[in-house]
Amino acid sequence: MAKTQAVAFTRNGGPEVLDYVDVDLPPPGAGEVQLKHAAIGLNFIDVYFRDGTYKAPHLPFVTGKEASGTITAVGPGVTGFAVGDRVAYASADGAYSVERNIDTKHLVKVPDGISLETAAAMMLKGMTAEYLLNRTFKVGPETVLLFHAAAGGVGLIAGQWARALGATVIGTAGSDDKVKLALEHGYDHVINYRTENFVERVKEITGGKGVDVVYDSIGRDTFPHSLDCLKPRGLFASFGQSSGGIENFTLAALAQRGSLFATRPTLFSYIATPQELKDCANALFAVVLSNKVRININQTYPLREVGRAHTDLEARKTTGTTLLIP
Incomplete structure (x- = not known):
């Protein structure tokens, strides 16, 4: 079986519990595709899972909700996605990895004009802004x-x-x-x-x-x-x-x-169906492509140095968006 690398923890605690490890990478299953990540978004929800504020569904656990990449393989029964597609997501655990398999229900295609790095930097944060401003309270x-x-x-x-x-x-x-x-x-x-x-x-x-x-x-x-x-x-x-x-x-x-x-509110309640996810992402893509909103990537860290990234995030040393690069 193929191998890849990921960041996992086996117990809750500070950034020191995050380990860069080898993990198995089987072929994608039914309804899944295999992704090679280009960039991974760093978010406070990652900290909440690591420190135990949110309970991880199992241990060891690969945290991270948001990333972008290119599809390298397609599993049985997949429609609408093909090898070579540029995609992003913000609602699937396991983003802290070099490569991974993921159910297509989490994915949106990244339009031309938006880089994979920008997509990884904006999916979770940008869709959060979308639902807060447009749906939690209708701002005008x-x-x-x-x-x-x-x-x-x-x-x-x-x-x-x-x-x-x-x-x-x-x-x-x-x-x-x-x-x-x-x-x-x-x-x-x-x-x-x-x-x-x-x-x-x-x-x-x-x-x-x-x-x-x-x-x-x-x-x-x-x-x-x-x-x-x-x-x-x-x-x-x-x-x-x-x-x-x-x-x-x-x-x-x-x-x-x-x-x-x-x-x-949480983002995941507002993108609970494929149509809601698509509508939310499309609203974000449209406002970015219109140049009304620009996405700033203010910090990048190698994925294997994710502990340092968590330390800086919790110390409020970061601004804007932070990316982890596999």
């Missing part, structure tokens, strides 16, 4: 929104996309350099949360009204302050927890602040 010209981690991978895409939709876009970031970066990517106002009180600044910017929606991937460090930024009947969209999970969240907190709404 009347919308005033707050997006935490504005200089992160999702944040930089969301800022540009929200600007293209006509919204007033407020962000937070943790350094002057990150503030500058976010301002260059669609944000009208960016608050340095290390030196400013973001609740007070949001109230100043909005004339005391608050925002229609807060998009929060930080979690513990920004709660419950995110709720205090909302206008009555506003929406709190908590889509991540990079600083740790939210605790002691009561429904009364929503009532006390003006009948607020709250949701904990």
Whole structure:
């Protein structure tokens, strides 16, 4: 049987549990294709599986949800995909690998005009921005929104996309350099949360009204302050927890602040069917090809140095998108 290389862990813990190992690579099964990865996206969900925040379905486990590559073999019963096709995905465990087999239900074809590196850099983050702005809350010209981690991978895409939709876009970031970066990517106002009180600044910017929606991937460090930024009947969209999970969240907190709404969405609920996946990806491809959203690959690491990449991500040393290169 053929072999390939992958990054796996056999126990939960810090970046040191990630091992670069040889794994078997059988021929693709029914409904599968074999991919040679060009690039792999680094995301906080990878950390959540590694540290045990999310339970891995089995051990050893090859983490990673997002990558792009070229099809090198096609399994029985596959239609719509052929050897040589350029494809990408954002919803299949096992992306931290040089080559792999994958069910075609996870795949979308990468259009001409978008490189495989760009595709790997934007699938999970870009489709997250798509569902947040278009479906979790329908953003338009009347919308005033707050997006935490504005200089992160999702944040930089969301800022540009929200600007293209006509919204007033407020962000937070943790350094002057990150503030500058976010301002260059669609944000009208960016608050340095290390030196400013973001609740007070949001109230100043909005004339005391608050925002229609807060998009929060930080979690513990920004709660419950995110709720205090909302206008009555506003929406709190908590889509991540990079600083740790939210605790002691009561429904009364929503009532006390003006009948607020709250949701904990995940991308995988919004691309649960092949048609939803296709529609979401096509919306992302269209906005990138229109040059309304540009994708910045700000860091790359060799796949075998993924531990260093995780360390930098958790220390908030990275901005925008990070790729792992097999």
